[in-house]
Amino acid sequence: MEPGRGARFVLITHTVVNHGTNYIAVNPLTLRLVTADRTRYDVDLPATYALRMERMIGASGDGSGGELAGGGSGTYVVVFRVPDDVARGKLSVVIRGRASVEVD
Numbered sequence: 001m002e003p004g005r006g007a008r009f010v011l012i013t014h015t016v017v018n019h020g021t022n023y024i025a026v027n028p029l030t031l032r033l034v035t036a037d038r039t040r041y042d043v044d045l046p047a048t049y050a051l052r053m054e055r056m057i058g059a060s061g062d063g064s065g066g067e068l069a070g071g072g073s074g075t076y077v078v079v080f081r082v083p084d085d086v087a088r089g090k091l092s093v094v095i096r097g098r099a100s101v102e103v104d
Contacts, residue, residue, distance in 0.1 A: 001047050008087035009047060010080045021070035032094045033080040040094070041086075047079035 003009045010033060018024050028048050033041040068074050 001050050003047075003081050006084055007081050008084055009044070010082055010087055010091065011051075011077055012080070012093055013075060013077050014093070015073060015075050016068055017073040018068045018070055023067045023069055026066055026068050026074065026076060028076070028078045030096045031078050033082065034092045034094050035086055036090045039086070041080050041082050044079045044081040047081060048077070051077055051079055 001009075012031070012033070014031075016024075016026050028043045028045070031043055035041075
């Protein structure tokens with residue numbers, strides 16, 4: 001997949017830990033990419049799922065499914081499509097408005 005003219009993909013790798021006993025859904029739509037001026041970008045679902053499918057075919061294991069067993073953890077990657085200049089700036093990830101994490 002190509003991001004298109006004047007755009008870039010920003011990939012965010014994150015780990016989810018399920019401290020409960022039941023399965024939980026791991027939904028990429030809970031994440032937003034936020035710039036220093038508070039512009040928000042949603043996950044690019046087609047690119048995120050294309051990457052997920054590629055990894056599943058490559059048998060990557062953890063983080064390939066949409067559910068996480070109780071007591072388990074998984075590493076997931078989400079993809080955002082942003083303008084070139086945004087990709088070079090300071091970014092944060094917001095998780096359902098509850099937490100914000102700066103991106104290296």
